[in-house]
Amino acid sequence: MITLILIFFPLLSALALFPVKGKNIKILALAFSIIEFILCLVAAFQFENNAMPQFMVDVPWIVSLGINFKAGIDGISMLLLLLTTFLVPLIILSSFQNEYKNPKLFYALILFMQSGLMGVFTALDGFLFYIFWEMALIPIYFICLLWGGQERIRITFKFFIYTLLGSLLMLVALTYLYLQTPGKHTFDLLAFYSLHLDRTTQGWIFWALFIAFAVKMPVFPFHTWQPDTYTDAPPQGTMLLSGIMLKMGIYGLVRLLMPIAPLGLQDWGYIAIILSIIGIVYASCIAFVQKDVKRLIAYSSIAHVGLISAGVLTFTLQGLQGGMLQMFSHGVNVVGLFFIIDIIQKRTNTRTITDLGGIRLSAPLLASFFMVIMLGSIGLPLTNGFIGEFLLFTGIFQYNPIFAAISGLTIILGAVYMLKAYQNTMLGEKNRITAIFPDLVLSEKLVLIPIVIMIFWFGIYPKPFLQMTEPTIKNLITIIGK
Amino acid sequence: MNALIILSVIGFIALLSEIFNFRKFLSAVVLTGIAIAFIANACEWNTAISYYHRMMVFDNYAVAFTGVILLVAFLWFILSPGFFKEETSRSDHFTLILFSLAGAVVMISYANMTMLFLGIEILSIPMYVLAGSKKSDLRSNEAAVKYFLLGAFATCFLLFGIALIYGATGSFDLAEIRGIGYRVTGTPSISLYPISSIPLFYGGVIMMMVGLAFKISAVPFHFWTPDVYDGSPDVITAFMATIVKTAAFAAFFRLFFTSFTAIIPNWSIILWVMAILTIITGNLTAVFQHGLKRMLAYSSIAHAGYMLLALIAMNNLSQSSLLLYTASYSIATIAAFAVMIIVINKKGNDDFDSFRGLAKNNPFVALVMCIAMFSLAGIPPTAGFFAKYFIFSAAMQSHHIGLVIIAVAGSLVGVYYYFRVVIAMFQGEEEALEKIMLEPSYKFLLFITSLIIIILGLFPSLLINLLH
Numbered sequence: 043m044i045t046l047i048l049i050f051f052p053l054l055s056a057l058a059l060f061p062v063k064g065k066n067i068k069i070l071a072l073a074f075s076i077i078e079f080i081l082c083l084v085a086a087f088q089f090e091n092n093a094m095p096q097f098m099v100d101v102p103w104i105v106s107l108g109i110n111f112k113a114g115i116d117g118i119s120m121l122l123l124l125l126t127t128f129l130v131p132l133i134i135l136s137s138f139q140n141e142y143k144n145p146k147l148f149y150a151l152i153l154f155m156q157s158g159l160m161g162v163f164t165a166l167d168g169f170l171f172y173i174f175w176e177m178a179l180i181p182i183y184f185i186c187l188l189w190g191g192q193e194r195i196r197i198t199f200k201f202f203i204y205t206l207l208g209s210l211l212m213l214v215a216l217t218y219l220y221l222q223t224p225g226k227h228t229f230d231l232l233a234f235y236s237l238h239l240d241r242t243t244q245g246w247i248f249w250a251l252f253i254a255f256a257v258k259m260p261v262f263p264f265h266t267w268q269p270d271t272y273t274d275a276p277p278q279g280t281m282l283l284s285g286i287m288l289k290m291g292i293y294g295l296v297r298l299l300m301p302i303a304p305l306g307l308q309d310w311g312y313i314a315i316i317l318s319i320i321g322i323v324y325a326s327c328i329a330f331v332q333k334d335v336k337r338l339i340a341y342s343s344i345a346h347v348g349l350i351s352a353g354v355l356t357f358t359l360q361g362l363q364g365g366m367l368q369m370f371s372h373g374v375n376v377v378g379l380f381f382i383i384d385i386i387q388k389r390t391n392t393r394t395i396t397d398l399g400g401i402r403l404s405a406p407l408l409a410s411f412f413m414v415i416m417l418g419s420i421g422l423p424l425t426n427g428f429i430g431e432f433l434l435f436t437g438i439f440q441y442n443p444i445f446a447a448i449s450g451l452t453i454i455l456g457a458v459y460m461l462k463a464y465q466n467t468m469l470g471e472k473n474r475i476t477a478i479f480p481d482l483v484l485s486e487k488l489v490l491i492p493i494v495i496m497i498f499w500f501g502i503y504p505k506p507f508l509q510m511t512e513p514t515i516k517n518l519i520t521i522i523g524k
Numbered sequence: 525m526n527a528l529i530i531l532s533v534i535g536f537i538a539l540l541s542e543i544f545n546f547r548k549f550l551s552a553v554v555l556t557g558i559a560i561a562f563i564a565n566a567c568e569w570n571t572a573i574s575y576y577h578r579m580m581v582f583d584n585y586a587v588a589f590t591g592v593i594l595l596v597a598f599l600w601f602i603l604s605p606g607f608f609k610e611e612t613s614r615s616d617h618f619t620l621i622l623f624s625l626a627g628a629v630v631m632i633s634y635a636n637m638t639m640l641f642l643g644i645e646i647l648s649i650p651m652y653v654l655a656g657s658k659k660s661d662l663r664s665n666e667a668a669v670k671y672f673l674l675g676a677f678a679t680c681f682l683l684f685g686i687a688l689i690y691g692a693t694g695s696f697d698l699a700e701i702r703g704i705g706y707r708v709t710g711t712p713s714i715s716l717y718p719i720s721s722i723p724l725f726y727g728g729v730i731m732m733m734v735g736l737a738f739k740i741s742a743v744p745f746h747f748w749t750p751d752v753y754d755g756s757p758d759v760i761t762a763f764m765a766t767i768v769k770t771a772a773f774a775a776f777f778r779l780f781f782t783s784f785t786a787i788i789p790n791w792s793i794i795l796w797v798m799a800i801l802t803i804i805t806g807n808l809t810a811v812f813q814h815g816l817k818r819m820l821a822y823s824s825i826a827h828a829g830y831m832l833l834a835l836i837a838m839n840n841l842s843q844s845s846l847l848l849y850t851a852s853y854s855i856a857t858i859a860a861f862a863v864m865i866i867v868i869n870k871k872g873n874d875d876f877d878s879f880r881g882l883a884k885n886n887p888f889v890a891l892v893m894c895i896a897m898f899s900l901a902g903i904p905p906t907a908g909f910f911a912k913y914f915i916f917s918a919a920m921q922s923h924h925i926g927l928v929i930i931a932v933a934g935s936l937v938g939v940y941y942y943f944r945v946v947i948a949m950f951q952g953e954e955e956a957l958e959k960i961m962l963e964p965s966y967k968f969l970l971f972i973t974s975l976i977i978i979i980l981g982l983f984p985s986l987l988i989n990l991l992h
Contacts, residue, residue: 104985106844106992107917147887176904188950195947206903206939210932217917 044085045097045113048123049160051078052130056153059146068138071149075131078156082127089120091509093517095166103170108220108228113164117514121366121507122163122293125373126286130156132492133281136381138485139388140277142189148278155181155282162290168216168229171298172209175290179205182282189276201271204264208257212294215250219302235301235521241309248306251299252314258291259347261314262321272340277384280336284343285377289369292347295354296362296518304522307357315355315441319449321348326455330462335386335393338463339379342419345452346372352449353434357522359515361437366511368430371418371500375427378415378493382408385486386467390475395463400472404479409468411482411490416464418497420457426500525575525582526564527590528629530557535622542615550618551608555601562594578697579636586633588847588990589774593628596766596854602969603862604759617657620650621763628771632778637686637696640775644682644739647771648675651764655756667755674738674748682735688728689783692721701783729784729791736779739772740828743801750809753821758868761817762861765824766854773831777846780835788838795836796927802829803934810941816864816874819941820857823900826938827853830915830931837918844991845914851987852899852907852980859896859973862966863889870960876944880952886960890949892970899977901942902935907980914988 055074062070089096095114103111115123134152142148158181161174179202186198216229223233239247257264272280300307322345329341350372354365385408386401387393402409414425421427431453439446482490500507534557541547565587574581582590608614627646634640652675656668686696693701734745741749753761784791806826813819831853834846864874866889871878883890899908912935916928962970980987 104983104988106985106988107914173904180898180903187947195951199943199947202943203936203939207936210936213913214929214932217920220917221920 043097043099044081044088045099045115045164048078048081048085048127049113049157049164051081051157052153052160053157056150056157059150059153062146067145067149068134071153072131072134074153075127075134075156079127079131082123085115086120086124089115089510091117091513093117093513095119098166107169108223108226108230109169110167110228110230111170112167112230113161113170114166115164117511118293118296118366119163121370121511122289123160125289125370126156126159126163128492128496129281129285129373129377132377132381132489133278133285135485136281136377136384136489137278139483140384142276144188148185148189151181151185152278152282155185159286159290163293166231168219168231168234168298170229171231172213172216175212176209178287178290179209182279182287185279185282186271186275189279191274193270194274197267197270197274201267204257204267208254208264211250212254212298215247215254219247231298231301234298237302239303239305241305244303244306245309246306248299248303248310251294251303252310255291255294255299256314256317256351258294259288259351260291260344261318261348261351262324262344263317265321265325265344268344269337269340272343273334273337277380277387280340280380281377284340284380285373288343288347289373292350292354292365292369295351296365300357301518301521307355307522311355311357312442315352315438315445318348318352318355319445321345322352322449322452323455326452326459330455330459332459333394333396335395335398335463335467336380336383338395338459339376339383342456342459343372343376345456346376346419349431349434349449349452352445353437356437356441357519358437358440359519360433360440362515362518363508363511364430364433364435364437366515367500367504367507368427368434370507371426371430371497374493374496374500375415375419378411378490378497379419381486381489382412382415385482389479392475395466397473397475398467399470400468400476401479402468403472404476405481407481407487411494412464412468414494414497415490416460418501420460421453424498424501426497426504428501429504525573525580525633526568527561527594528580528626528633530561530564531622531626531629533557535619535626538615538618538622541618547614550615551601551605554618554622555598558594558598558601562591562598565590565594574635578699579639580630580633581635582633584991585774585778585843588987589632589770589850590629592847592851592854593625593632593767593770595851596770596858597625599855599858599969599973600759600763600767602965603762603858603865605965606865607757607759617654620654624650624654624763625767628767631771631775634775634778635698637689637698637779640779641679641683641686643771643775644679647768648679651675651760651768654760654763655752657760658757661755663755664757665755667752670748671752671756678735678738678745680735681731681738685728685731685733685735688724688731690728692724692728698779698782702785726787726790729787730794732779733791733794736772736776737798740769740776740831741825742798742828742832743805743825744798746802746805746825746828749825750818750821753824754815754818758817758861758865761821762858765820765861766857769824769828770850770854773828773846773850777835777843781838781842785838792836792838795832796924799829799832799836799927800930802826802832803931807934807937807941811937813941814875816860816867816876816879816945819945820860820864823938823941824857826934827900829934830912833915833919833924833927833931836924836927837915837922839918839922840992841914841918841921844988845911845918847991848907848980848984848987849911849915852911852977855973855976855980856896856899856906856908859892859970859977860900862969862973863893863896866960866962866966876948879945879948882949882960884952886962888967889960889962889970892974893949894946895974895977897942897946899981901939903939905978905981907977907984910981910984910988914984 095116098114100112158178165171325344332338353361418425421431572583630643652672658664737745810822834842899906902912
């Protein structure tokens with residue numbers, strides 16, 4: 043029951059926004075998203091740390107095709123639900139200083155998208171997964187199309203075609219699997235897990251699904267839509283894309299790809315890992331020369347997600363656990379970073395690094411928040427990035443020490459470009475553009491404080507979260523080990 | 525049968541209205557009549573009664589497709605009050621449309637090839653007239669002549685095919701033709717036909733296929749479509765793209781599914797080639813169009829290609845997936861035409877540029893157009909997605925994987941041109957046009973079509989289970 047509420051409450055609240063008149067839309071949307079977060083916390087407290095999916099819903103939906111509305115929450119789902127419900131209120135709150143035209147539609151689309159995301163992270167039926175996957179795509183497409191920057195038409199279209207191509211590949215793969223299920227065909231993921239296809243077929247399935255998810259994350263060489271889209275989307279759109287949506291890709295790896303095509307993973311996993319690692323180095327190098335801060339963070343996001351995907355694909359306990367943790371941390375950090383960039387842009391009308399400088403002198407509070415989040419993003423010990431990256435490296439090291447060494451570059455390169463960005467924007471002398479720079483206002487503090495709390499909580503005491511995902515991941519490893 | 529009788533009766537009432545002078549109420553009479561026909565038709569569910577010595581049979585297949593046709597016709601009449609207002613010959617138009625609908629019902633429910641021929645003619649002849657009903661417009665006249673000449677040509681093929689089949693089997697009856705192939709073993713086989721008649725049979729099947737391929741505008745028999753669709757009055761184009769297409773597909777499918785199962789491999793390979801050509805040609809030419817109407821014309825060719833997949837698959841999913849496809853395609857097309865007519869009334873043409881700023885001007889219309897375009901493009905959660913999905917999985921079940929891959933690639937191209945409209949609507953804020961005001965009937969139409977699209981998108985089982 044609680045699963046259904048979690049999926050459909052945002053959808054209903056999106057609809058509830060339309061009849062509302064006046065200026066209360068923002069507050070109402072925020073209230074709805076906070077209620078959703080509280081609901082998710084309730085679920086999290088009732089959640090028992092074992093491997094089985096809980097709060098199951100299983101109703102027939104399209105009987106003739108064996109499609110059920112089957113959803114449940116296991117450890118991995120729970121973590122991502124918490125991430126989604128935690129970030130959406132912050133993303134909505136982060137828009138309080140922006141005046142968007144047609145705010146009703148804007149907030150309704152955010153909530154609509156949340157509904158799709160909640161569905162993706164709980165679905166236990168392949169077809170349902172696909173439907174929610176697309177449901178999450180459509181709102182973000184419109185958010186980018188309607189509130190994006192100058193080049194939005196071309197860029198969002200590229201983004202849409204890319205992701206749709208990926209989804210169609212996934213759909214073809216899922217349908218193929220469906221036709222392989224014995225007896226009366228079904229889309230149930232458990233049935234997919236126990237198919238035991240032969241090696242060649244699994245190779246095909248592996249690539250179809252991997253490309254679908256790689257586009258979403260994005261992993262090199264499927265990343266070309268990402269920097270443009272992140273740069274041109276409205277700040278909230280960028281936060282949704284980077285904070286939550288890319289996690290769909292990684293989640294897909296764990297939920298679908300690995301258990302369905304373990305032999306494919308054995309045969310081809312190393313190529314996928316190499317691609318991820320190329321992405322890390324490549325994106326870090328490009329980030330280094332970016333002039334636009336938002337673009338810099340966009341590339342850094344490719345690097346981070348490459349590391350997560352490499353770690354997860356090694357299929358070791360540490361790699362998977364690190365991946366889970368890092369998904370959460372990356373979501374929190376990247377939303378914080380994009381928000382700080384939005385604040386800077388609103389006050390100075392520029393994002394070019396060389397134009398900025400000396401902001402710390404007039405806005406020390408902003409500079410401190412930026413510092414903490416940036417350190418979290420670099421992965422300094424005691425911040426959230428450290429634990430995840432450490433586990434990921436352990437996982438990759440077990441798989442292949444050379445890979446670990448190369449992907450270890452991400453720490454150095456990350457520190458280089460992030461510190462450079464920080465230095466050039468926050469430190470130094472004030473110039474004409476940054477001469478007047480008001481410090482944070484209340485609503486901005488309210489966004490950044492929870493993020494900083496999370497950064498330290500994860501950095502110092504990640505145990506509850508690790509415990510949450512551990513049984514599920516161990517179970518996953520035994521399923522595939524068979 | 526009820527539907528056929530009621531449709532013919534209101535057709536006659538429409539004719540009489542000229543004499544007894546109640547033209548004003550004709551619209552209401554027709555709409556009520558179609559609603560009654562819909563209900564009366566639904567009452568025949570699960571009866572499968574055959575009429576006139578097995579000339580027609582109203583099995584569930586016929587009832588379901590007739591239901592779709594009547595629903596779409598009802599929506600179509602709400603769409604086109606303008607068509608019946610401007611012209612002097614209002615009652616003639618009503619009559620022609622109603623008789624054409626009666627022809628469509630015959631095409632769906634025939635059990636004998638003579639009825640197939642009659643149905644096609646009853647449907648087509650009014651359409652030839654209506655295509656040219658903008659009398660002063662040169663292009664409308666051109667459309668009528670083209671449609672008539674090519675349509676008549678196609679009917680010749682069909683008739684020739686019927687004659688050859690009759691020569692081979694000695695029967696017009698669908699079940700009997702099928703029965704000959706099954707007589708001994710119970711499994712279909714061509715070898716059971718008399719040897720001398722086998723070439724005749726093959727020839728007949730191919731001739732009929734050509735004739736019907738004209739009607740559904742499958743490549744390479746599609747050349748009339750863009751010009752006729754473009755030249756005809758907008759609402760007539762909507763009628764052709766939805767009701768005529770549905771009826772033609774229902775007829776095509778019934779004929780081949782019932783009678784020609786003995787030689788499936790022989791004709792399905794031809795259809796296979798035809799489907800691929802249709803999908804590729806339709807999609808690629810639609811990309812280069814600048815007006816919505818012409819784009820819809822070419823994309824309707826592409827949709828015919830997807831629907832051919834149901835015929836090629838020939839398994840137990842085919843019927844129901846074709847039903848869902850025709851329904852969702854027709855309803856989305858009606859919605860798209862409604863929006864197009866609104867835009868044409870405002871801006872004077874249907875270029876994509878005319879759609880700029882529509883989202884600002886009237887968000888409701890833009891939303892409906894989005895839903896319609898999403899459905900035609902096949903994006904969940906709309907009816908079009910499930911329609912495509914079912915039809916593709918039917919083909920996949922029959923191991924036509926290559927065909928499905930081409931169809932999926934074609935749909936991806938489709939996304940491109942359908943989204944051009946969507947994107948155009950959300951562009952261009954500079955134009956401060958006066959607001960588009962909608963008549964209540966149009967509001968109702970737009971609302972109901974988008975509602976049906978969404979409901980079928982969430983619960984496709986409503987239609988799929990009917991014929992399963």
